[in-house]
Amino acid sequence: MAQPIAITSAAIEFNPPNEIANLDFWEQDVLSNLDDAIAYYQNALELYPPDHPDRSVCLFNIATSLSFRFQQQKEITDIEMSISLHRMTLDLLPSNHPDYSSTLHNLAASLQTKYEHQEQSMLSDVDEAILLGRQALNLRPPGHVYRSVTLNNLAISLQTRFKEQGVASDIDEAIEFGRVALELRSPSHPCHLSSIDNRSTSLLLRYEDGKDASDLNEVIRLQRDALEICPDENLYRSKCLSALASSLRRRFECQGEFTDLDETISLHREALDLRPIGHPNRARSLHELTISLELRFKRKSTSEDLDEAVFLQRAAVDLYPRDHCSQPINLSNLAATLQTRFYHRDIVSDLDEAIAVFQEAMELCPLDHAFRPLLINNLAVGLQTRYKREHTARDLDEAIVFHQTALELCFDGHSQRSVSVFNLALCTKMRYHRDKSSSDLDESVRLYREVLVLRPEGHPDRSEGLAGLAAVLCVRCKRNKLISDLNEAIGLQRAALDLRPHDSKSMDTTDFDEAFRLYSELSRIPLSVSLDDVEATRSWVSAAEKFKHESGLTAYCTALQFILRYITSIPSSVEQFQRVKQAMSSIPMDAFSYCLRHGMPKTAVELLDQGRMVFWNQFSRLRLPREDLSALERAEPTLTEEYEKLSEQLKGLFDKPGDLQTPETRALMSQLDNLISRVREVPNFSNFLSPLPFSDLRAAARDGPVIIVNASSHTCDALIVLATCDPVHIPLNITMDKVSRLASDFRSLTAVDVSCETSLYTEKTEEPNTIHGEGEGGILLETILCELRDLVVNPIIHALQGVASPSSRIWWCPSAEFMTLPLHAAASYAVNDTSSGASYISSYTPSLFALIQARKHLSGYSSDNLSHFAAVGAGELYRNEDLVVVGQKLEVLAARSESIGEKTTRTHIEGEAATIESVTRVLGNNHWIHLTCQYNVNPKQPFESALVLHDGRLTINKIIQGELANSFFAFLLASESTSVVDADVPDEAIHIAAALYFTGFPSIVATLGVINDQCGHRIASAFYDNLFEASSNTKYPQIAEALQKTMSTLGNEIPLQQRNSCVLKDLRPIPIVPLNYFDSVVLPPLPPGIDVQNIERALQVSGHILSGRWLGYQSSPNKDSANEAKSDYYQRLCNVFNAVVAQAEEDTMTSAKVEFIHKPNSVPISERMNTSKPDGYLLLKEKRSISSSDAETRDSLG
Secondary structure (H helix, E strand, C coil): CHHHHHHHHHHCCCCEEEEEEEEECCCCCHHHHHHHHHHHHHHHHHHHHCCCCHHHHHHHHHHHHHHHHHHHHCCHHHHHHHHHHHHHHHHCCCCCCCCCCHHHHHHEEEEHHHHHHCCCHHHHHHHHHHHHHHHHCCCCCCCCCCCCHHHHHHHHHHHHHHHCCHHHHHHHHHHHHHHHHHHHCCCCCCCCCCCCHHHHHHHHHHHHCCCCCHHHHHHHHHHHHHHCCCCCCCCCCHHHHHHHHHHHHHHHHHCCCHHHEEEEEHHHHHHHCCCCCCCCCHHHHHHHHHHHHHHHHHCCCHHHHHHHHHHHHHHHHHHHCCCCCCHHHHHHHHHHHHHHHHHCCCHHHHHHHHHHHHHHHHHHEECCCCHHHHHHHHHHHHHHHHHHHCCCHHHHHHHHHHEEEEEHCCCCCCHHHHHHHHHHHHHHHHHHHHHHHHHHHHHHHHHHHHHHHCCCCCCCCCHHHHHHHHHHHHHHHHHHCHHHHHHHHHHHHHHHHHCHHHHHCCCHHHHHHHHHHHHHHHHCCCCCHHHHHHHHHHHHHHHHHHHCCCHHHHHHHHHHHHHHHHHCCCCCCHHHHHHHHHHCCCHHHHHHHHHHHHHHHHHHHHHHHHCCCHHHHHHHHEEEEEEEEEEEEHHCHHHHHHHHHHHHHHHHHHHHHHHHHCCHHHHHHHHHHHHHHCCCCCCCCCCCCCCCCHHHEEEEEEECCEEEEEECCCCCEEEEEEECCEEEEEECCHHHHHHHHHHHHHHHHHHHCCCCCCCCCCCCCCCCHHHHHHCCHHHHHHHHHHHHHHHHHHHHHHHCCCCCCCCCCEEECCHHHHHHHHHHHHHHHCCCCCHHHHCEEEEEECCCCHHHHHHHHHCCCCCEEEEEEEEECCCCEEEEEECCCCCCCCCCHHHHHHHHHCCCEEEEHHHHHHHHHHHHHHHHCCCCCEEEEECCCCCHHHHHHHEECCEEEEEEECCCCCCCCCCCCEEEEEEECCCCCCCCCCCCCCCHHHHHHHHHCCCEECCCCCHHHHHHHHHHHHHHHHHHCCCCCCCCCCHHHHHHHHHHHHHHHHHHHEEEECCCCCCCCCCCCCHCCCCCCCCCCCCCCCCCCHHHHHHHHHCCCCCCHHHHHHHHCCCCCCHHHHHHHHHHHHHHHHHHHHHHHHCCEEEEEEEEEECHHCCCCHHCCCCCCEEEEEEEEEEEECCHHHHHHCCCCC
């Protein structure tokens, strides 16, 4: 009997769940014939009478075999039968029998196994297992061959009871038993790894209970020992790696040592490599590595970690078929990580995918699954987040439905119920703000009150509920005027405040100093940064400005560095532009102002140029000028070849916005950064692709002063940068608000509606060869130019007279809202003013760095070798606008191109030949380009703005991927606005001219708006005449001089709206619209700060009036205006509408009458607006004079 018992005693040893299972003692032939063995022993048992001395042997062997089979098949009846047979064996054996201890041991093991696997487990089984284990241990004194087995199993049962009851003596005893067992098993012992696991588990349990770091350190030491004795080919090495990694992560969470976290990730990677697809624990490795990467991302904001986490979550989903039971949790984890990445980068495609994945997980999750309420809540939060961003009503409605569903699943006492109630209260309040339904407001109050019931005094999130209820009560007070709501809200806010630490209210100067000391720590962050880091530096800048702190310059420098590092980490052009909008804001302009206020003009230039046009400057990292590339090739040919290869790979990323978040993609960006660092180690290349110092930037003024004109909320300034002298600072007597109003007025006058399905504009037919008519738009433009001249340009021109002679070149470098204003036009707009800026030859540059780069492109060019000339014309009917007439312009070019010389080659493309492929080809193969075609603006996605060609749209995104190595000069005439200057980020203009400029064209003349065809023909003809005449005796074509002479020569032949060189605008005085467009309110929403003079202009732009109804008109003249001015203003409004209606009558054969009443009491009460108190009312009366055949159509109008 001894041999079977000995084998069984070792084999029955069990281990912690999901840890190493030692089967080394199980004979393979026994396992394969287990059923036969059980049947054999059962037959033998029938042959033994109850008092036979070997009956106990037979019972023991059957019980042990059933235990073996349970380990394989997990049939609970096997383990129950094993327990019963072991009890019968004990009844047959006296306590001093040599096999009694083995029977005690195996019965204890079977009871422990039953507890771990039975659905309704009973702790009494564990209590009995411990009792039996102690009895077995007493029978196995030191030196007994199986003492270590009993010690190990007894420690496991004590662990189990500690987890259930938390009695400290149990875990202490388990640790001691585990220690002794480990000492009894040398490293060569087959169960040595099992003992290490057992002792480590006990120590971890005590660490989680008491957080004694010594316990965790001991665990890590033991697990390192296990790893050392577990060779690479060992089947259990991956488990050892995973266990050590988990312990190191715990220590990092406690102590914050990044070396622990980095090693954790490294160990999990190694474990994953040992668990290929098909390995039962691969999913676990993917999950653990993801958790560690997300943890490092939260601490270091390394985007690469977050991208890899997404990649690994996708891999985990791909491991199983869609209907696998693990998929709801796998999909939910992927969605949560995508949502985290959205919060980090604000890429809406991540949020959209997260919502879609949450929805798929919800569909797959069983209705009775405990995880379902949390899953539905997370889906609702995703929809709620998207509603805040995009304001799609359906998202909010669905979020509310899902929050209600989650709440129904969270019964009273459910741990997540307070979260569901809180989220539903928040969404209901959001719907109130959308729909203004009082029932939503009352429901939100009710739900917030329930939150407070679920979060009583002492709950960590109670203050959140107090603040939420206070806020919604304030909203209800404003609506219902109930003072009781306001009083309660005040009490709630005080209660929320009381939950904060009292010392947080003090204004101790030590706190103030500590705050800025902590801010300064930001400047020492060496790694990639997140949007949160950028926001932190913006907070530092704001605090430094507010409190006049000495760290202001460091704050601005750090903010700019963080912004550039953040933007560089996102390779997509389209999505990067969206990041610029959020991250950049006014930091460069404010930094410029700060430096000037503190007497640092050179630093001001450096910071502004560093923060200007950040997208284009980052894009230029992939397109070095030939001069720089040749110099690098001479110094380091290998690095040059590597740079060119990597640049080609990265250029392709601009066309793949959906595939930019993979680790492989981000690795290319990392390789570029590494390559740039290596190039900077080459002698004479230490500043390679670095922001230039002022000593280098001043070279931009080599051929004439560069005038930076900056608008900031602090000050507005101009700075004249000179090649050899210190910059000249000119403080401007104008505010940021005033600049914004001028820019808004100018945009309104020159705007083209590209959002309507049908354009509201139609061209008037003019007599041949006639170009005049200032119109009311011209008068308004005159006003803007005069203000711009007096407040901005004249002080600059006055300062210029001391440093630059008349007729010299000047470059305007405007920032912020100044970018949308025609500074050069204001400089030349003066009557009988000999000291005006008209004598200077104006050009523009987006930055000093860009001007320097453009001149590098010029190297090697002269009039003799500019030999390839292309003229492109394309026009089509688009949005009911007339065809762009290109023929006459192209004929002018055809005649002029012959004068360049015999070497000149000319490509002429128009009409059907102007395809995407042909135009892309001529852009890359020609020095000279004249482009006349329609241009479609996409304000929301500016990189999708495009030239409209015969077979489709040639987008900016496509243009910037092309090779334009031969480019020199481009002349652009377009039939729509070629400029998109976002109101949020006016410093980052994305338009066709900028795309050509930064892809290689160093010199460009372009319209910035719709160009009247007659004017375009006249300007093009005169420009080329003057260009060839001015350039006959010079190395380079004198483009700026020719353009100035052209506009000066044409003079009054061209209307003011279209006269100003690079700002050629078609300002129609009144929109011309058919009456069927008069279907919406009179006034569009007006931006904050608009004064009464702007309203008339807004009316002109909108072109919207409503037929047959009284309309309230709430805006009024300035408060200090006299009644006479008010009356005059209303009369002018009537004149505007009468002019619109007069044109409408011509188009529709319909009579109409306009009445504008500025005495509200004259309007019948039943007709008055009931939501406001307007100063006047407008009534448009329609009078028909039509034939019966037109009646049906006319009745549908208005």
